Amino acid sequence: MRGSSVRARRLRFSLFVVLALLYLLFFGVSAQARGWFDYIGVDYRVYWASAQIARTYGFADVYDLNRQTEFQDRVYRQYARAAQTKPVEVIEIPYLPIFIAPLLPFGLLDPMTGFVLWSAANGLFYLAYVWRLMRASRTRFDAFLGIGVFLSLPFMFNLFFGQIDIILFVALGEALIALGRDKEATAGAWLAGLLLKPQLLVLILPGLLIQKKWRALAGFGAVALLLIVASVVLAGVDGMLAWTRLVLNFAAPQGVATNFTESMMSWRALALNWDSVAPLKIGWGLALVGIGITAFAGLSLWFYARASEKYLWVWLGTLAATFAVAWHSHVHTAVLLFAPMILGWQEFRSLRVLRWWLVLPAAAFLGVVWIYTPLILAFDSAASLVGPAFAHIVVGAILLVLNLMILYQTWRHLRRSKEQARHAVQ
Helix, strand or coil, rough: CCCHHHHHHHHHHHHHHHHHHHHHHHHHHHHHHHEECCCCCCCHHHHHHHHHHHHHCCCHEEEEEEEHHHHHHHCCCCHHHHCCCCCCCCCCCCCCCHHHHHHHHHCCCCCCHHHHHHHHHHHHHHHHHHHHHHHHCCCCCCCCHHHHHCCHHHHHHHHCCCCCHHHHHHHCCCCCCCCCCCCHHHHHHHHHHHHCCCHHHCCCHHHHHHHHHHHHHHHHHHHHHHHHHHHHHHHHHHHHHHHHHHHHHHHCCCCHHCCHHHCCCCHHHHHHHHHHHCCCCCHHHHHHHHHHHHHHHHHHHHHCCCCHHHHHHHHHHHHHHHHHHCCCCCHHHHHHHHHHHHHHCCHHHHEEEHHHHHHHHHHHHHHHHHHHEEEHHHHHHCCCCHHHHHHHHHHHHHHHHHHHHHHHHHHHHHHHHHHHHHHHCC
């Protein structure tokens, strides 16, 4: 038994080493082939441009496509290798003005220096906050979890693209810590940080209503109002109207061109991919049914578990359901699942799917890039379903399946726990 345990640890360590090396190779090859801010650092490009626009013209102009084109094209022309052969694909930023304000200092730096500092700060903040969550959980350190989090695809995508999801991660983590200490108003206040990407609240707010968490809702409402008022002060009424129009564009079935909606981990992505390749155009029908069932199952968790000791199960399942039903659900946003996962890791030992969740998407992405793509191109040099673009679609579908598995297993666990409690009373 001891020997098999040692072999298992060595196998996991070997897997992590291979993943780390393949990530480094992918990062280096991508930077060499495409330069910077075309793929690597593409989200930081829009953050830098938005900071420049806000400083030069004001926050309202951040939502002006022409302004974004002007500043993003400047970065693209300077750093991207593809700039000589194709125009910049302008990315728009649907964040409230108050969330753009923290980006302003990076507008004082040149794009490359800013991106390096931004990525370093992100990595250090994630490291520090994962450590905080592990300490808050008061459980023994688990090497698989500790290393797996940082080699997971959602985390790596945050670093590769220069994403801002650390705000979401910290806000949710602090909310869950506060809930565990029965500080509901504080938890609700922290949840207002999810307004950075409000689609993530689609099941959380109804869930709080189901459990009549009035203090949490009050805390959320108070801070949300402050964020909105601050945004109006920064951008004015015209700026907020421009922001609203932009958000509505993002909500269209196909999204905007640079969304790459097909790569999301959602029923919406499944519908778009299905209808693009299948002879029967029933993708949206399947997706709408899936959204309905998933949302119902996610909200049912809040009925099954009113006891505070099961709250992490509720949040784990709710987030998994949210990723599937949210209209805008990119893979990098899945870092939110780390918060309940880390806090409840000892409780979740029976959920082996969490271990798959940490490593399978990464292995699939890197496998498509480094094994599948070369093999396909060797036989068909004109193949289209290859490379990083196809790998993104594959891992989006994989995470949809894994998240649905997490939802089902948390639902089953909570239902059994409630039935056992009922029998114990009888």
